Amino acid sequence: MxxxxxxxxxxAKEGILDSESLKELIEARNEGLESFISVKAxxxxxxxxxxxxxxxxxxxxxxxxxxxxxxxxxxxSNMNCDRYMLxxxxxxxxxxxxxxxxxxxxxxxxxxxxxxxxxxxxxxxxSLKESYPDITIELSLGEKKYSSYLSYFRAGAKxxxxxxxxxxxxxxxxxxxxxxxxxxxICIAYLKQVGFDMGTGFLVGAPFGSNDINAGNLLYVKExxxxxxxxxxxxxxxxxxxxxxxxxxxxxxxxxIAMLRLICPTADIVANEALDVLLEKGRKKAVTYGANVxxxxxxxxxxxxxxxxxxxxxxxxxPEKTIASVRNKIVKLGFEAV
Ligand code: SF4
Numbered sequence: 504m505x506x507x508x509x510x511x512x513x514x515a516k517e518g519i520l521d522s523e524s525l526k527e528l529i530e531a532r533n534e535g536l537e538s539f540i541s542v543k544a545x546x547x548x549x550x551x552x553x554x555x556x557x558x559x560x561x562x563x564x565x566x567x568x569x570x571x572x573x574x575x576x577x578x579x580s581n582m583n584c585d586r587y588m589l590x591x592x593x594x595x596x597x598x599x600x601x602x603x604x605x606x607x608x609x610x611x612x613x614x615x616x617x618x619x620x621x622x623x624x625x626x627x628x629x630s631l632k633e634s635y636p637d638i639t640i641e642l643s644l645g646e647k648k649y650s651s652y653l654s655y656f657r658a659g660a661k662x663x664x665x666x667x668x669x670x671x672x673x674x675x676x677x678x679x680x681x682x683x684x685x686x687x688x689i690c691i692a693y694l695k696q697v698g699f700d701m702g703t704g705f706l707v708g709a710p711f712g713s714n715d716i717n718a719g720n721l722l723y724v725k726e727x728x729x730x731x732x733x734x735x736x737x738x739x740x741x742x743x744x745x746x747x748x749x750x751x752x753x754x755x756x757x758x759x760i761a762m763l764r765l766i767c768p769t770a771d772i773v774a775n776e777a778l779d780v781l782l783e784k785g786r787k788k789a790v791t792y793g794a795n796v797x798x799x800x801x802x803x804x805x806x807x808x809x810x811x812x813x814x815x816x817x818x819x820x821x822p823e824k825t826i827a828s829v830r831n832k833i834v835k836l837g838f839e840a841v
Contacts, residue, residue, distance in 0.1 A: 507531035514765045515543050519725050525718035532758050544761035544793030551768045556838045560601035560801045561610045564589050568614025572679040576740040577614045583742045597801045604826045608639045615645030625658035632659040646690045652697045663694045664702030670723040677711040702731030708751020709737035725766050733773040738780050753782035757792045764793030771796045799825050
């Protein structure tokens with residue numbers, strides 16, 4: 504086995520390793536190596552993207568979903584999930600709240616649903632852009648037709664985030680039985696063709712995964728050249744078929760965030776909320792491993808995607824408070840919050 508320090512150095516220099524070396528590096532993770540790679544990742548972040556950390560406000564339009572992914576709290580078969588659907592006015596209200604608190608980058612998310620017509624999504628996007636020309640709108644609405652993606656782009660959305668969760672065909676179908684990795688790859692290609700800043704990512708430590716698959720996930724991220732990367736540790740939701748599986752490791756996710764910073768130096772990398780579910784100050788640590796985007800939920804208490812996704816025991820905090828506290832932590836780490 505190659506010296507892991509040499510592998511990190513090679514990864515930083517060449518931007519990729521072969522599959523076997525990526526796997527070896529993941530498996531060699533220990534405290535010393537974590538510290539070494541995090542310093543490298545921070546150096547690359549500062550050289551390529553400067554000293555700024557973006558706070559992105561996320562609003563969940565609806566937690567309805569027609570799909571049934573085994574790990575997901577808003578899967579259609581979860582009868583314990585209280586479903587909601589925001590009106591256009593409610594979306595505007597949540598964006599105003601974020602805007603008034605200094606946020607300029609927003610993500611509108613939802614389960615995969617046909618309950619909101621494309622025309623209504625476009626209408627929300629264009630009217631938000633009219634009211635706030637200086638905001639960036641990203642979407643995360645799942646798999647759609649090419650024509651739908653194109654209409655959202657033309658309405659003014661700049662980015663679209665679609666995680667692939669697991670790049671291995673069998674692993675994917677054991678997590679998302681109604682879909683296929685082939686179709687996910689097609690949708691990711693569509694997003695790029697349309698002209699979106701495409702975002703993608705995967706689950707770390709999900710059942711049926713392995714470090715071979717993790718290496719494959721990293722290679723697939725490299726291949727797609729995303730503008731934004733969002734990886735998250737698997738969090739077992741109590742109302743899903745995977746409730747009894749062990750959670751993914753937050754430390755391993757942080758390590759892979761640092762690897763991704765070396766693999767895709769100029770991409771935005773998200774410090775995902777799931778890190779905070781599993782590890783105290785998990786998102787804060789992610790910033791020290793090369794993440795440069797922190798998402799903040801702008802949802803109201805009774806229409807809150809984070810709680811739908813990870814379980815209702817997650818305490819709710821008013822978004823104004825969260826934004827102020829996230830901004831404060833970013834500044835304390837020596838970064839500028841934008
Ligand atoms: S992961 Fe996405 S598509 Fe799958 S059930 Fe959850 S919201 Fe629906």
